Amino acid sequence: MRGDSFVPDYPNADVRVSPNTGERRGKGPVDILLLHYTGMKDGPSAEDWLCDPQSDVSCHYIVHEDGSIVQMAPESRRAWHAGKSFWKGETDINSRSIGIEIVNGGHDFGMPDFPEAQIAAVIALARDVSRRNTIQQERVLAHSDVAPGRKLDPGEKFPWKVLAEAGVGHWVPPSPVSRGRFLALGDRGQPVEALQSMLALYGYGTDVTGDFDEKTATRVAAFQRHFRPSRVDGVADSSTIETLHGLLAALPRYAV
Numbered sequence: 001m002r003g004d005s006f007v008p009d010y011p012n013a014d015v016r017v018s019p020n021t022g023e024r025r026g027k028g029p030v031d032i033l034l035l036h037y038t039g040m041k042d043g044p045s046a047e048d049w050l051c052d053p054q055s056d057v058s059c060h061y062i063v064h065e066d067g068s069i070v071q072m073a074p075e076s077r078r079a080w081h082a083g084k085s086f087w088k089g090e091t092d093i094n095s096r097s098i099g100i101e102i103v104n105g106g107h108d109f110g111m112p113d114f115p116e117a118q119i120a121a122v123i124a125l126a127r128d129v130s131r132r133n134t135i136q137q138e139r140v141l142a143h144s145d146v147a148p149g150r151k152l153d154p155g156e157k158f159p160w161k162v163l164a165e166a167g168v169g170h171w172v173p174p175s176p177v178s179r180g181r182f183l184a185l186g187d188r189g190q191p192v193e194a195l196q197s198m199l200a201l202y203g204y205g206t207d208v209t210g211d212f213d214e215k216t217a218t219r220v221a222a223f224q225r226h227f228r229p230s231r232v233d234g235v236a237d238s239s240t241i242e243t244l245h246g247l248l249a250a251l252p253r254y255a256v
């Protein structure tokens with residue numbers, strides 16, 4: 001089923017309407033750009049699924065491997081891509097975000113590389129969306145950032161560094177992985193509290209309890225998947241903690 005067509009917000013996009021959208025809710029601005037991988041066997045199946053009224057999912061844009069882009073929902077509409085999620089106190093991420101699905105099989109299909117043409121298209125689209133909606137770069141997020149434990153996409157192979165070099169997203173070079181002190185599941189006390197406070201300050205949905213529990217480990221893994229992808233193990237080693245420090249220090253003043 002196809003609804004009424006619309007003029008694409010991004011001039012280089014083709015349009016295929018998804019029926020799975022609604023009105024945005026609340027008063028907050030659209031100020032998050034959420035990146036996903038499709039996690040299906042190929043692009044056409046993913047595109048069909050996102051337009052299938054049975055699926056109850058959609059996004060604003062899908063970026064195929066060859067860099068071609070299809071817009072499925074006007075940016076003014078609320079697309080259904082984030083699900084149960086949290087970032088910096090906000091729980092209705094769908095109402096506050098633009099969603100981009102990037103065609104990639106992901107963890108279930110062998111973690112293929114993202115082709116260069118596709119990443120170039122994502123960068124150009126992300127710049128355009130950010131400019132049009134006043135999205136600050138520290139609010140260009142992974143689905144796994146806002147739904148840790150539940151979602152892994154766009155995954156640790158997604159080239160956030162390449163995006164950052166093109167001005168998209170917030171990034172500092174990760175501190176090198178080395179031996180040394182670390183915090184892990186079962187640890188307790190002030191250092192764990194400090195870690196949880198830093199994760200929460202950056203935006204992750206974390207309770208500051210001083211207990212390094214499963215929930216904390218999934219937040220640490222989500223952080224690593226985005227910002228220190230060479231090792232994603234949920235252990236807060238010194239590289240992880242230093243990288244988190246570096247990101248917080250690099251935040252613009254208004255964002256702290």
Ligand SMILES: [Zn+2]
Binds near residue numbers: 035037
């Ligand atoms: Zn996703």
